[in-house]
Amino acid sequence: MSQNTPMPERVDEIIASYQARTTALIMVLQEVQQEYSYLPPEALQRISERMDLAMSQIYGVATFYKAFSLEPRGKHLVSVCTGTACHVRNSQSILERLERDLHVERGHTSTDREVTLETVNCVGACALGPVVLIDGKHYGHLTVGAVEKLVEVIRQCPCSVEH
């Protein structure tokens, strides 16, 4: 995260890189999300002013698409694939086990801001099902028993892994 540049300027840079085209709203939001791990309200306000879009439209888009979060996320992002191929290979049990072991519900961030647990509809790595992504890294062919090791991976890593 390049937190060095103050927010309005950084958001302006992102908008400028898309020439403030309305078409690029979703992509601008994605980059802002990547930058801050969520969509800060001030950033949305800035986008509204700079791209001349109604705040209601931006808020609608930000809450419609699954990729966006209006709340800060945890240090680690754990995504459980719940695509059909993973579902028939029992990803549900793995998800439930992760919820229990990480003490966080799906779609939420743990109270200590360490982990965000979410589900994704197919990451396209069906051959490896069931798959869990931890900070972008695939862990495949999982069993419920293997979750314990996953939790260790998450807990032991001091910072989020860059991939």
Place this chain on the structure above:
Amino acid sequence: MRPIVSPKELNDLRDRLRAAHDPNHTWVQLCAGTGCLACNCEPVAAAFRQKIHDEGLEGVVHLKLTGCHGFCERGPLAVIQPQGIFYQRISPDDIEAIIDQTIKHGKVVTKLLYRDPASKTRIEKAEDIPFYKKQVRLVLRSNGHIDPTSIEDYIAFGGYSALAKALTTMEPERIIDEIKRSRLRGRGGGGFPTGAKWETCRNAKEEPKYVICNADEGDPGAFMDRSVLEGNPHSVIEGMIIGAYAIGSHEGYVYVRHEYPLAVKHLTIALDQARELGLLGPNILGSGFAFDIGVSRGGGAFVCGESTALMASLEGKVGEPRAKYVHTVEHGLWDKPSNLNNVETWANVPLVIEHGADWFASIGTEGSKGTKVFALTGKICNTGLVEVPMGITLREILHDIGGGVPGKKKFKAVQTGGPSGGTLIVETRDAKIMRSMEDAGEISPGDAVTSLLDLPVDFDELTQAGSMMGSGGMIVMDQDSCMVDVARYFIHFLIEESCGKCLPCREGLRKLHEILERITKGQGAPEDILTLQEISETLIDTSLCQLGGSAPNPVLSTLRYFRDEYDAHIRDKRCPAGVCRELVGYAITEDCVGDAKCAKVCPTGAITGGPRNLQVIDQSKCIQCDACYQVCTFNAIVRVKRDRAADVQTTARQTWKPVKERTQAEARA
């Protein structure tokens, strides 16, 4: 790089690139598609580079990271060229052997070859492996051979020659005519004739016109489009330029899922390269035709695969579909004529132009021409990406190419077309159901013996059989899949993905889910079946878009083919497949060898017994998490009806013998 300003210069470049290819060099084509990346192909690539460097083989041995080879099950994969040796499940430790033996001495590393489970022999070349043998790879022809980040590679493999041909020798009308004669149909699932679509868009009065590539592959279990964009993005770009020229458009968009970062990356690189070479821009190949393509990433919404929702999303709005009483080819993006095709369709276009409509039409069946790419997943041995000619039977795909169901499990069904396209094709069916279907006139007498698996892959044949081609995801299910749960799963998926605009989809899916949830919890009532059907019909009739209109398909098709499973849940409060948690209990049978693996994984400490002793599940502590079932290698843990679990456990206690005694008894016998 200097822009190419004429088709001749393109040919010259191609000739130069081909001439530079030294036949004595070795190329290691290592698969770096998402599937292989996920099974650690990066360390393999690093080891290759290191070894090549250490051995001083740079310039003689080239490592090429290619797109998906298709055989994801066996990844990481590599093909050693020019010999064409196919290595699979490579680990970094194997690199030494590959370089030392194969590359230096031409010897094959046997343990890395694919072993055919049927003949139990090792197979050296990819084309001899059953998985590849029956495939006809046209769209995927260069996947696995070219470096997707190199436009030179694509050009050397004959890329952009179709574009040159189209721009210099064909009028736009001729191109449309050619596409029409090829009888190419949309690969996104609907199967609408591509040529006719282009023609309507060309004839639409308003300007400007847009061409759009739909790469929002939201169906879970489908990764055809991703693999094409990752492995051969230029084929899609080339198709789009030809299409834009034919339609009279100067602006194109690719709408791609943000969940596919690699595809976005490769596509962006490819577009930049094409622009640099003058294959996109104000004057393509000196023809005066101007066209450019922008990339738009989706925000994670399945409904954006629907054309009108996709266009709304492109406009920077929420992905809400609108009624299509006026077609998008006339009023689409920004209310202007817009031609939308799926990735695979666009990738087919250069093939048709280059080889001609007659050649293309010679492949496939009467109504469906060319090939179709499928993503084979689920309970199947050879998970992966396959491309087959139209007309091939499902049995050939699943059994010959896919290698059937792993383990000793029984095949149950295959699901095609994603959550909303979803129709299930079954092999074995209840005689009673067959008879009722005969009575209902759904199948003709005698058909009962021919399995639906022998249906040819063909748009019309599949539709007629109550199934559909879909976009290409094929998910195989075995005896361990509960069909009521599958229906509930798909409806749940759609609830999360419905945009919520129209009432039937929003409220109807909620109701369907409520009912299915009740049934899977053993609280179903006999009249629920009728209600499910009634809601399904209303959804089909009155939904605004196809997401809602086809949403009940999983419910209706499971009801049609697996009514017995519904009855078991409702009447007997039993889940035959042992999936529905509320109905299932876990018990350990006399087969237990006492290795206590299950006790180790049990998160609640419900399993006790001690080493080399019968393990016992405390039913009051068991949370049905399935961990023990998955870990037991002796099939000693069974999923039974909840209230029977204690009985099974008691029986096991009475009959269980230590392993030693058992072997002695066997020896005596």
Place this chain on the structure above:
Amino acid sequence: MPKVNMTVDGRPITVDEGSYVLQAAEALGIEIPTLCFFKYVKPYAACRICVVEAKNKRGRTRIVTACNYPASEGIEILTRTPRVMAARKLNLEMLMSRCAPMPVLTDLARKLGIDQPRWGTGTDMCILCGLCVRVCDEIVGAQAIGFASRGIERFVTTPFEVDSDACILCGACAALCPTGHIRMEEASDREVVHSEITLGPNAAISVPFRQAVPNAPRIDPEFCVHFRTGGCKVCASVCPKECISHDDVERFEEVEVGTVVLATGYQDFDPTPFKQYGYGRLPNVITSMEFERMNNAAGSTGGKILLENGKEPRAIAILHCIGSRDENAHPYCSRVCCMYALKFAHLVKEKTSAEVYQLYIDLRAFGKGYEEFFHRILEEGVNVIRGKGAEVVSAGRDCQEGSLIVRCEDTLAAKFREIPVDMVVLCTALEANRDAKDVARRFGISVGADGWFIERHPKLGPVSTTTDGIFLAGVCQSPKDIPDTVAQGSGAAAHAMSLMIRGEVEMDGAYAVIDDEVCSGCRLCNDLCPYSAIGFDETKKTSSVNPALCKACGTCAAGCPSGAIRALHFADDQIYAEIEGILS
């Protein structure tokens, strides 16, 4: 516009190509229920209640939504087939299972023949029809509210679910919401203007009051959405006569006339400064004009005499001479108050059973039949007390008879009285308009100390003014009642007519003339002339006299420093000659 022929439920109709099936059905009087349709926003096709069966020329039947399905040649629409009715019913039942049993749903359910929705009803107030969102976007142009989230989680909100700065408080969303889920609320830091009658935001279009002249609606730009966002213009699209234009601008028209009748009226005296009466401070203390509006059938209470709490008063005090005959305000008598106060008393007696107290200084019932009316009032049981109302105070909670106390000295009984009442009507004075002096200056007429215009002669010229061709009518001259006003108006009109019919003005031979040769252009005379008869000629740089306005008073001639002004027939030598003649 090309036409197409189609049928709805077997009845043929010809409609514009591209119009929607719902419009065709409406034209035939065939009702198709809808939940998310509103004529002035684009069809949304979200509720799917308006589904019908459409059979095209090829015989293919499918279910479509009437609100946005375009009419085409030869199409057959069936609006009440079993398939359609079943779908409508089921969809409504599913919606009802989530939503509260609101009239919009229960009424529709009754129409569709649903006795008991099979899944019961829920609690949600929003049916997600999106009317509010669409009106805010398409018509108002504010885009203050929108849908958030998706699928079953979808809801309507402002960004971040907090007060939105984009909201212009027009209330269109609340007005259109079929369930009442959206309400207007006073926000602490925002000014929401409620009109007296609707208790909602002001309607931008209204007829100022029932008997307004001209009796036509007008647009208030302060509230009109169009003038704030540039959008809307719904009124223009609904007006069948196409009378509404948003492009009109204020403009000044110049009309050349020969005579003017001034009838600028008066203004009501504001009793707020007279703190002793509690106007604006105590509830139910109102002015006579407000009481008059209340009695009007088009007024706020529909003609009923009610207290602010909606109850009927038990006693009413009518206080005369508020601001009239009062050294602290106006010394004159307003002339009309006594009689309308008696009328009020009569109205109260007619409409309610309340006690009425008249508190007067002198009762001036001098007109024809007026005294008789006073006696009738007495017979009706009105209490008439001679003595000016001194003070109105709140009665306090313990008082059973009324919420207000009126204090006065009953000069006939020589007693100090405290009268408990529920309502006090203040008969406020008629006073001259604030801008009467400006008007007078403009027309070259005079204003008295009270601000009323001065007539030419109190007895002989009560209608005309010192300026020829300018006449007075009505209260602008002095307080008077309706018969007097009508009489004066008729007189003014007759005067004006007599000038106009002749078409020419007879002038006195005497008037002032300015000698261009001598005039220095100092303009002193311009301001001296009491009749504004002297103007300045910019080209010649000299002053000149308008003979039609000149009264030959001689002020200018006397005042001219250059001696350039001469009064015709009153030249110095002529006057000397006259003097000589007399003396000889």
